[in-house]
Amino acid sequence: AQSVTQPDIHITVSEGASLELRCNYSYGATPYLFWYVQSPGQGLQLLLKYFSGDTLVQGIKGFEAEFKRSQSSFNLRKPSVHWSDAAEYFCAVANQGGKLIFGQGTELSVKP
């Protein structure tokens, strides 16, 4: 069965510091992988996605993620975090029908 694990429930980083949010997935075939961001009381915004090809994917707002098949991981990174990046981040895996399975989410706090 498909599943997504985000090991870190809450992460706090200082503004300007680098960020890495972890995501591990379980999926039998080649996965479609996504990272979404959710601000409090809001819907989801797609940061980036991976379907195939280059394993390093660039997204919006300066985020990137790297697909590592050997580690079943799709970690999200940002070199320098801004206060406005504070939000909930969800990793998700999808099948070809578009059905998404979400991880538990990682709440990011940014210290001034």
Next chain:
Amino acid sequence: GAVVSQHPSWVICKSGTSVKIECRSLDFQATTMFWYRQFPKQSLMLMATSNEGSKATYEQGVEKDKFLINHASLTLSTLTVTSAHPEDSSFYICSATQTATNTGELFFGEGSRLTVL
């Protein structure tokens, strides 16, 4: 990019009443729409998959008689929470895709927060 709109954004209702939430694709035709539920501080759980003109497919554990889903047109799906109770209070989010096989075209609504008193 494509826009998915949900209405209402917030709804408060009394226990025992029914509430309808709409999900509209504003500038594209959505062959498939998905309904998710999110409890506070938790992740999104898929409730059902809705295809235009056919019955929704519910995930295991989701009561189809309680959460009625209708996808009557290519731009509108509705979720009706029947006989709502406080435990139904949650954040409901829909997503829509333009084609059944292209997962790249998946767009989310802003969500609807339901509070049942």
